[in-house]
Structures are given as structure tokens and as C-alpha cells.
Amino acid sequence: MALATAEQEGMRDAGGIEAAVAQLSARFAERCSISRSVREHHGHTTTLLGNQLPDAVVFAHSTQEVSEIVKICAANRTPIIPFGTGTSLEGHVNAPAGGVCIDLSQMDDVVHVFPEDLNCVVQPGITRTKLNEYLRDTGLFFPIDPGADASLGGMTATRASGTNAVRYGTMKDNVLALTAVMPDGSIVHTGSRAKKSSAGYDLTRLLVGSEGTLAIITEITLRLQGIPEAISGGVCPFPDVESACNAVIVTIQSGIPVARIELLDTLQVKACNAYSKLDLEEKPTLFLEFHGTKAGVGEQADMFGEIARDFGGGPFEWTDKAEDRSRLWQARHDAYWACLGLRPGAKSVTTDVCVPISRLAECVEATRADIAETGLVAPLVGHVGDGNFHCSILVDPNDEREIAAAHAFIERLNWRAIEMEGTCTGEHGVGQGKMKYLQREHGDALDVMRAIKRAIDPLNIMNPGKIIPM
Amino acid sequence: MALATAEQEGMRDAGGIEAAVAQLSARFAERCSISRSVREHHGHTTTLLGNQLPDAVVFAHSTQEVSEIVKICAANRTPIIPFGTGTSLEGHVNAPAGGVCIDLSQMDDVVHVFPEDLNCVVQPGITRTKLNEYLRDTGLFFPIDPGADASLGGMTATRASGTNAVRYGTMKDNVLALTAVMPDGSIVHTGSRAKKSSAGYDLTRLLVGSEGTLAIITEITLRLQGIPEAISGGVCPFPDVESACNAVIVTIQSGIPVARIELLDTLQVKACNAYSKLDLEEKPTLFLEFHGTKAGVGEQADMFGEIARDFGGGPFEWTDKAEDRSRLWQARHDAYWACLGLRPGAKSVTTDVCVPISRLAECVEATRADIAETGLVAPLVGHVGDGNFHCSILVDPNDEREIAAAHAFIERLNWRAIEMEGTCTGEHGVGQGKMKYLQREHGDALDVMRAIKRAIDPLNIMNPGKIIPM
Incomplete structure (x- = not known):
């Protein structure tokens, strides 16, 4: 894969981004914002890392819309940065090569609760507090509780956990299936609502923790727990x-x-x-x-x-x-x-x-x-x-x-x-x-991660400049 | 990736395989067998599927040796089929395009038990019964129990479970880390002995259930459980x-x-x-x-x-x-x-x-x-x-x-x-x-699996003809 990316060239592809933003503005009107304050909010980090703003922020309302946005960005080689609540602690929502931030916070529905199966399907923008408020009358709860009231999409993308993980595991253990938009705009479904499966590669677990560098998560099937008797x-x-x-x-x-x-x-x-x-x-x-x-x-x-x-x-x-x-x-x-x-x-x-x-x-x-x-x-x-x-x-x-x-x-x-x-x-x-620590932690396995990234996102438009140096 | 594989051509690459087997015989002497009875044992299925024999069987003794074998096979575009106990129920050990079976059953050591961490490191050839016999004095046990007394390598490769999974999960939940030989012979380590991590793509879970189509698993770090009081x-x-x-x-x-x-x-x-x-x-x-x-x-x-x-x-x-x-x-x-x-x-x-x-x-x-x-x-x-x-x-x-x-x-x-x-x-x-069911079960996600397979195993030498039609 000899394609030079905007990031590898150390520069943003201003022409491509401009074209993408123009098309997105035409399609999404006021839901595509180029206002500086909106962009500052979306490129803000909670860390010592400098803030790097996207060129535009699009507020998506459905998987289909996310697919449309990704197709426009892909056609214009424009970086895409997914955004939930912006509570990341390692600069995940920064836009080092500019591009389009997809804000998923308005996709915050509980799609379906299956109390008999102890699972539910949610959109990525719902926060853990809102989900548990919604579930209260069912006698069920979702146990993963990072410090912030993060969105389930962000929690999935960062493989979050929290204080209950010692008993209930992390997001890796509590996501059964995903709907995701791939870098070419195609929509895929990983996993199923069955509690276990041996049917092929575990794409669910590959996307959990991939931090928006492989796909945009637009629907999540979560395991739930019964509220304990005592x-x-x-x-x-x-x-x-x-x-x-x-x-x-x-x-x-x-x-x-x-x-x-x-x-x-x-x-x-x-x-x-x-x-x-x-x-x-x-x-x-x-x-x-x-x-x-x-x-x-x-x-x-x-x-x-x-x-x-x-x-x-x-x-x-x-x-x-x-x-x-x-x-x-x-x-x-x-x-x-x-x-x-x-x-x-x-x-x-x-x-x-x-x-x-x-x-x-x-x-x-x-x-x-x-x-x-x-x-x-x-x-x-x-x-x-x-x-x-x-x-x-x-x-x-x-x-x-x-x-x-x-x-x-x-x-x-x-x-x-x-x-x-x-x-x-x-x-x-x-x-x-934490990018600089991965080589020592993973050694040659980092090359395997890089090969996967290149295979799935050959244009390196999905949250570039995160996880793996390309 | 325009490389035609032996399988795509519907034929075995007899010349390449012959060259690989000659080199393996020279290197491994009597540990490289071309005897018909040994090959029949290793290409035997427990199902209605016909038996398809490999051209040779090599009994490996270490990760380093597996790497050597894979390098020889890769240089000669020779299919590689990993083998544990041969108890697979879906034809995993068949050799539809011929090639070299790597028998891992003699790599059956418990490398280390870490009782304080409730985990251990094992070689892939050890069976679940042997592992639990070894652990008995530690007060710990490994809960996953498929019907057969399978090897831990095979159980990892097929994402096995069994009667205890309802409480303790499947292999996906009980493998912390892996050592694996990739299709170019490089040796990688995935995961760590820490109970959780958010440091990059979850290669451990990608290899669990990959059935030898992406890598050969040569060491496994397993979670253990305390033997219950009652x-x-x-x-x-x-x-x-x-x-x-x-x-x-x-x-x-x-x-x-x-x-x-x-x-x-x-x-x-x-x-x-x-x-x-x-x-x-x-x-x-x-x-x-x-x-x-x-x-x-x-x-x-x-x-x-x-x-x-x-x-x-x-x-x-x-x-x-x-x-x-x-x-x-x-x-x-x-x-x-x-x-x-x-x-x-x-x-x-x-x-x-x-x-x-x-x-x-x-x-x-x-x-x-x-x-x-x-x-x-x-x-x-x-x-x-x-x-x-x-x-x-x-x-x-x-x-x-x-x-x-x-x-x-x-x-x-x-x-x-x-x-x-x-x-x-x-x-x-x-x-x-079960290959024929995957398209309906996974839809376009099967293309993502295929892209991963091509990226990691571009020559399609790793257990070809399994999981994904290439």
C-alpha cells in the first residue's frame, strides 16, 4: 500500500477537505457546522495535548447518514473523527490533519431492550447514566462506569471499564454485536444477539477499542445484568x-x-x-x-x-x-x-x-x-x-x-x-x-495492527494520527 | 491482492510442496513424516466430510521451530495446517490443497503458573485434562471443557467453550495473551498478563477463533479460577x-x-x-x-x-x-x-x-x-x-x-x-x-474478514479452505 496519506506528508489535504465540507453543508445544512466555537468544542482535549480543530462538525441522526458522510469524506480523502461526549483523556477527538468530526451525540436512543435475553441495542450517543435511567424499571442495569458520564459509543471505541470491571468485565466483555460504518461507507453488522459464537473472526472485539480508526460504531448490542437482590x-x-x-x-x-x-x-x-x-x-x-x-x-x-x-x-x-x-x-x-x-x-x-x-x-x-x-x-x-x-x-x-x-x-x-x-x-x-509506548509494549505485533489498519482503511481517513503511527 | 492461490486455482502447487517437504525432511529428520498412516491420522475428520491428507506432518517442539517451518512453507507457497488432538468436528484439520501439517501435540508443557494472578502460560499441545491435573495442588482450575479432551491450542483456535461457559465464559473470555507465529514466520506476542488493557487493537481476540487461518498459536496465557469452596x-x-x-x-x-x-x-x-x-x-x-x-x-x-x-x-x-x-x-x-x-x-x-x-x-x-x-x-x-x-x-x-x-x-x-x-x-x-452459512450470517462483514485474511496472509498458506472462501 504505497499511498501517501495526508498525515504521512505532514500536511492536510486542504482542497479535498474543502470539497467535502461544501458537499456536507449542501446535504446537512445547519447540521454541518463550521462555526469556530463548535469546532473548538469538538477538538478540545482534557489533557496537556494541544487542541487541534476539525474543519467542520456534522451532527448525524442515523446509520444511513453516517454512511453518507463517510462516503463524501472518502471520495475527498478527508479525515473523519467520531465524537461522543468529548471526555476522552488521551486526545482521541483531536483532528491533527483537520477533517470532519461526526458528532453522534444526537443518536442517543435505546433501540430495543430484550429483558429475557439480558441484552439491549442502543445508539452510540446515549450516555451510561441515561441508559441506566432508562433501564431502571426493567430490573436490569449496565455495569460499566468510567469516571465521566461517557457515551456508549465512546466507551466501546476505547474499550472502557471502571469500578465494576473486577466483577462484570470491561466493554470487551459486555458488547455482543455492533453496527458499524466502514471507511468506504458500507454498513456492516458484527456478532449477533446469541451469547456466544465461533463463526469466524471476532470483528466485534476488533472494533471494540479501535478508537474510530477502523470504523464508526452506529449501534451497539450490550449485555445487561440483573440488579442484585442485595x-x-x-x-x-x-x-x-x-x-x-x-x-x-x-x-x-x-x-x-x-x-x-x-x-x-x-x-x-x-x-x-x-x-x-x-x-x-x-x-x-x-x-x-x-x-x-x-x-x-x-x-x-x-x-x-x-x-x-x-x-x-x-x-x-x-x-x-x-x-x-x-x-x-x-x-x-x-x-x-x-x-x-x-x-x-x-x-x-x-x-x-x-x-x-x-x-x-x-x-x-x-x-x-x-x-x-x-x-x-x-x-x-x-x-x-x-x-x-x-x-x-x-x-x-x-x-x-x-x-x-x-x-x-x-x-x-x-x-x-x-x-x-x-x-x-x-x-x-x-x-x-500513548502512541509512543505501543512499540515497546507490542513489539512486532504493532506491525500486524498496522497491516489491519491499512487493509481496512487504505486511505487512512479514519481518525488518523491515533493509536498506530502509519 | 491479485495473487492467485493454489486453492483459487483449484489445484495444489505440487512443486512448491515437494520442495518444502524436502527441506523440512532435511531439517527435522524423523520428526518430519510422510508415512501414509501418520498423514491419514492427521487428515482424518470426525464428520461426514471426506478426509484430505497433508503431504507431510512435522512434529514441532518450540515456537522457534514453528517459525522455521512456517518460513520454509512460505518460501515455497506451501499450505500449513496446525494440529492439536484432531477432535475438531468441522473438518478443521483437512488439507484440501495438500501441504504441511504442523503437529503441536508434543509442545505440551505448562510454562508457568502465577497463582497470585490467577493465570498461567501453557504450550498449545497440552490438553484440558492434563492442565487441570497439573493445577490440582494449586487450588486453581481451568473451567473450559469441550466434549473432547482437546488441546488448549485447538480450543483457542476454535473459540471453544463447554458446560461451564454459562458461568465462566468461553475461550474468548479466558485467554489473556498469546504467542503466535505469523504467515511470514515472525513471532509476535499479543496482549499481556494484565487483566485488562486498552492499548490498541485486540489481536488476542482476533486470533482466538481464527482456526489457524491467520497464525499458529504457540503459547497461551490463560485465566484460572479458584476451585470453589463448595x-x-x-x-x-x-x-x-x-x-x-x-x-x-x-x-x-x-x-x-x-x-x-x-x-x-x-x-x-x-x-x-x-x-x-x-x-x-x-x-x-x-x-x-x-x-x-x-x-x-x-x-x-x-x-x-x-x-x-x-x-x-x-x-x-x-x-x-x-x-x-x-x-x-x-x-x-x-x-x-x-x-x-x-x-x-x-x-x-x-x-x-x-x-x-x-x-x-x-x-x-x-x-x-x-x-x-x-x-x-x-x-x-x-x-x-x-x-x-x-x-x-x-x-x-x-x-x-x-x-x-x-x-x-x-x-x-x-x-x-x-x-x-x-x-x-x-x-x-x-x-x-459451516463455511456456506457465513455469508447469510455475516453479510458484508464477511468482506471485512476477507480483507483481514488477505492483509495478514497474502499467500493464503495458513489453513486454506477454512472459514472464508477466498
Whole structure:
């Protein structure tokens, strides 16, 4: 495939883009916007990465419309950037070679719920909160909960997870089938509503996590879960991070089907106390939740309490009262905002890595030592049941030395995770921010990814400049 | 990609194959066999498909050796067919264009067990029974259990599952990472030992289920499970198949984390009674198993018993005694042999489909009516918690009309499953036998699969003539 792309040439194909935008404006009228404020909103990153605006934003209303837009872009070799809620943390919605952003937020219907099959079909623009509100009366829920109220399309495209993944898996485990528009505008259906299949290549899993670089996801069939009969939860302080991590390892090994097990380091606990008006002991702390029958969730909580005691943790105070649990988990979900309160005026730069759980304590300790040595303010929270943790680095956006120090720290953190048989991102995705780590993480497998990208998107118009350097 | 392949030309490249076999014989000496009996063993199918022998069989001992073999074959455009235990049910190990069979059965080591991480690394030739024997002292087990004592490599390549999948998932859910030899002989590593990752395309899931058409799997990192503290199980007769299926639906919907829930129709129960010396009531019957704490498995069994009663089923007799359960599950695993006893001298042709669970009763009933109308002897068993069921059609291998009737029945069964939003194979894979159903099941997505196959294996040497017509 010797075709030089706009990106490889280091330049945007201004003529092609102009022609595409003209055709899209004629077809979609006010739903194709070239207003600077709309484009700024769609090319905005939540990170230290610079903002790179698309040339136009088209608000799509159907799979058929997405297909039309893609055909126009393909005919004019114009880059396409899909957009859900814009909450990506690694620059996924940036437009480094310009092009057309397809905003899918107005495709936010629940197409069908199949309660007997525990699955449903949704459009990509619906957010996880809206989906769960819709499902409430069915007795079912969708468990994946990234920090932001992201769209299901974005969550699928980045292989998102969250606090429940230790029990219910990630998007990879909870997407059964997809409708997607390919780079030539053709519409394909991957998978089926059957719970399992051995019928050919797993295109569903190939598109989950492909970040808009292979196709635009326009419909998603999701597995649902029954709302548990009973839920218990609580908090448990530990003398140090290592003993908290060791308690997590034993909990998982013991087969306790914990639904959530989250670590907050001392600094994060301080931040949450201040922001969410809690009075937690300022020590490394685990937040836990158990799902099951009434007897079962009590049994699970008691088993965990014993394990915690063995590692010097506790007291483990738990409750099955909904209001007490909600306050706790609201505080956990507000961790990002609580962090910002630690250093008013600072910008938070969030990064995530994931390691085998046996290396978790070691990785977290080395990272905390690194933070201390660098002098950064960087609280740490983690979905530790999966070996996944996040650092939110609070930087002065006007201090270049501090920004450089944050970048260098993030780089060390990622190499450390990869060296410990882990990955440079457990759930945020690659986008632009993590591209430089993939060669070391994947070696020659990156060439296989590149071959797939070239085969499916020979013009490199699908979210170019993300995941794989072409 | 204008390269004509041996298969497209409808002929084998005799010169290339001869050259490859000569080089392999020189390199691997007695580990490269051209003996007819060895080749017959490796090109044997367990189905009605004719046997198609490879030109040679090479017994590989390491990833490095597999790479060498692939390089020799690639240089001579010689087809490569990977082989584990030869228990495939859809002609996966046939060699329609001749070529070299790589036998991986001697690569059967457990490379490493990581008990803290609940995972292990194995070579592809180890069988599931051997792996679980190896793991016994660790308190861990690997749950996936297809009918045959298949190799983990073959199970990975066909995305196998079995009776435990309703609780523990399929191979897709239980493979974390792979080492694979690509069609040019390069060695790649996909995934990592971290429990989750968002770092690029999910090549692990692309290779799981690719049936040797994209790469040869030479090392597999598997998730393991803790052996449950307690297990209970039993059998429950129902007045008809429909009420049994409806009890399954409600059980799954109620969130009872059933570990196994298997349907045997009346004919299969008769066969098992005769073969395994049981005295089960000759009615449609569910075999069940529950994993958990001692209190938990009793609670689950009682909850199921109530559901069964609501549908006219029962009595549900369950036990937590290991010896009683073992006898029952041995009978379930011997279902294939029990079938053969129904019609001595007959050959069993086994097929599987999978539908959304809400369509299960309807699909099973229509299939049983079809069997009755056709006059075939075809007992039915199913992993019904997943909507997956199998028919074993007992045919006289010398009766061409009967064989034609069996083929026609299988075809109707597959169309029926696809029309009910299901799939033509839940766990057996495509091989040669199910290729003709993929166009209707996948539509244009089959073109995407073909593009991937061409990009990764441009010479079409990797198990040609399987999955996708090129």
C-alpha cells in the first residue's frame, strides 16, 4: 500500500477537505457546522495535548447518514473523527490533519431492550447514566462506569471499564454485536444477539477499542445484568499501600466475587474528605462493594473483613443501607474534582496503567516514590482488583518546567508498567497520548495492527494520527 | 491482492510442496513424516466430510521451530495446517490443497503458573485434562471443557467453550495473551498478563477463533479460577422441552450464578440410562451445578428448585456429595458414546447452533419437529444457559439417502438459528463444514474478514479452505 496519506506528508489535504465540507453543508445544512466555537468544542482535549480543530462538525441522526458522510469524506480523502461526549483523556477527538468530526451525540436512543435475553441495542450517543435511567424499571442495569458520564459509543471505541470491571468485565466483555460504518461507507453488522459464537473472526472485539480508526460504531448490542437482590459496601483503612494491595490480592484469590474494590492513597483520601465532607481516616483506604443475595453480601463482607485484619487493616465498616453507600461512591466518583481542590488553579493530568495484580503493590510503591522524588502533587486512585490505577497530576498550566516534569513522570510510569508485564493503558485508550509506548509494549505485533489498519482503511481517513503511527 | 492461490486455482502447487517437504525432511529428520498412516491420522475428520491428507506432518517442539517451518512453507507457497488432538468436528484439520501439517501435540508443557494472578502460560499441545491435573495442588482450575479432551491450542483456535461457559465464559473470555507465529514466520506476542488493557487493537481476540487461518498459536496465557469452596448439583426432569427451556430463562434472569445448566432431550436421557447405567426418568431433563460457598450453593439449588416447580418440573434432587455429582457429569460427558449405543454401526454427525435464550424453546421445538418429520435418529443436548445446543445425528455411513437427509436437516437447522438472531456455531467453529452459512450470517462483514485474511496472509498458506472462501 504505497499511498501517501495526508498525515504521512505532514500536511492536510486542504482542497479535498474543502470539497467535502461544501458537499456536507449542501446535504446537512445547519447540521454541518463550521462555526469556530463548535469546532473548538469538538477538538478540545482534557489533557496537556494541544487542541487541534476539525474543519467542520456534522451532527448525524442515523446509520444511513453516517454512511453518507463517510462516503463524501472518502471520495475527498478527508479525515473523519467520531465524537461522543468529548471526555476522552488521551486526545482521541483531536483532528491533527483537520477533517470532519461526526458528532453522534444526537443518536442517543435505546433501540430495543430484550429483558429475557439480558441484552439491549442502543445508539452510540446515549450516555451510561441515561441508559441506566432508562433501564431502571426493567430490573436490569449496565455495569460499566468510567469516571465521566461517557457515551456508549465512546466507551466501546476505547474499550472502557471502571469500578465494576473486577466483577462484570470491561466493554470487551459486555458488547455482543455492533453496527458499524466502514471507511468506504458500507454498513456492516458484527456478532449477533446469541451469547456466544465461533463463526469466524471476532470483528466485534476488533472494533471494540479501535478508537474510530477502523470504523464508526452506529449501534451497539450490550449485555445487561440483573440488579442484585442485595448490595453491601464500606471503607477499610490500611497502615500502608502495600498491605492494602496485598489484601486485594488475597480477596481476589479467595474467589470473593467483589463487585468493586478501589484504592485511594492518603492524599486522595484527604482530598475527598475536604471536597465531599467525609471524615475518613487519612490513610490508604479501600472502598468496597459486594453484590448478591442478602445472606451472600453479608458473608462476602465478613470474609473481606477477616482478610483486611490479617494485613493490619481495618476496622472495616460496612453497610447495606443504600443512602450511606451512595454518599461513599459519589465521593469516589468525585475524586477528580476533589483532586483539583488540592491545588486551586492547577490543571489535572490523568494517566492510567495496569499490571498483573501480583506486581500491583510494587508498581504503586515505586510510583509513589517517584512522585515524592519529583515533587509533584499527584494523588493516586485505582481499580486495584484489576491491577489498574490512575494518577492525577496537578500542574500549573503556565509552568513549563512543571509540565515537563509531569511528562517525564508519566513516561517513567508507563515504562514501569510495561516492564512489569502490564500495559500502558488499562482503560483510557491510546489516542495520541500513548502512541509512543505501543512499540515497546507490542513489539512486532504493532506491525500486524498496522497491516489491519491499512487493509481496512487504505486511505487512512479514519481518525488518523491515533493509536498506530502509519 | 491479485495473487492467485493454489486453492483459487483449484489445484495444489505440487512443486512448491515437494520442495518444502524436502527441506523440512532435511531439517527435522524423523520428526518430519510422510508415512501414509501418520498423514491419514492427521487428515482424518470426525464428520461426514471426506478426509484430505497433508503431504507431510512435522512434529514441532518450540515456537522457534514453528517459525522455521512456517518460513520454509512460505518460501515455497506451501499450505500449513496446525494440529492439536484432531477432535475438531468441522473438518478443521483437512488439507484440501495438500501441504504441511504442523503437529503441536508434543509442545505440551505448562510454562508457568502465577497463582497470585490467577493465570498461567501453557504450550498449545497440552490438553484440558492434563492442565487441570497439573493445577490440582494449586487450588486453581481451568473451567473450559469441550466434549473432547482437546488441546488448549485447538480450543483457542476454535473459540471453544463447554458446560461451564454459562458461568465462566468461553475461550474468548479466558485467554489473556498469546504467542503466535505469523504467515511470514515472525513471532509476535499479543496482549499481556494484565487483566485488562486498552492499548490498541485486540489481536488476542482476533486470533482466538481464527482456526489457524491467520497464525499458529504457540503459547497461551490463560485465566484460572479458584476451585470453589463448595459445589452442589443434580438433575431435574420436565414434562416437555419448552418448560425446561423456560425454567432456564428464568434461572438466568434471576441472576442465579449457575455454573452448569445442560438440557438432555428424552432420547438422550434414554441413551444415557442405557450407556451409563442410570435410572433417570425418561423425560427432558436439566443437569445442573452450582459453585460457591457452602451456604451459597444450597441457596442457589433451592432457588432453582422453586423455579423448576413453577414450570411443572421436578422433583429437583441435588447433592453436594462429590461422588454422586461425578457420576452424573461423567454420564453427561459420555453423551456422545451413549448416542452411538442407540444405533450400533451408525456414525454420529454432530452439529451445534446458538440462539438468544428467548428463542431457545422455539428453536429447540422446531428442530425436534424437523427431526421427527425427517425420520432421523438425532438426540439433542445443549448448553442451554447460553442458548447453545447440539444434535448428534446417527446415520448409516453406507446409506446415501440418509446422509443426504442429514445434510439437509443440518442446513435447515443452521438457517433457523441464523434467522432467530443466532449463529451457525456456538462453539464448534467453522472449519469446512459451516463455511456456506457465513455469508447469510455475516453479510458484508464477511468482506471485512476477507480483507483481514488477505492483509495478514497474502499467500493464503495458513489453513486454506477454512472459514472464508477466498
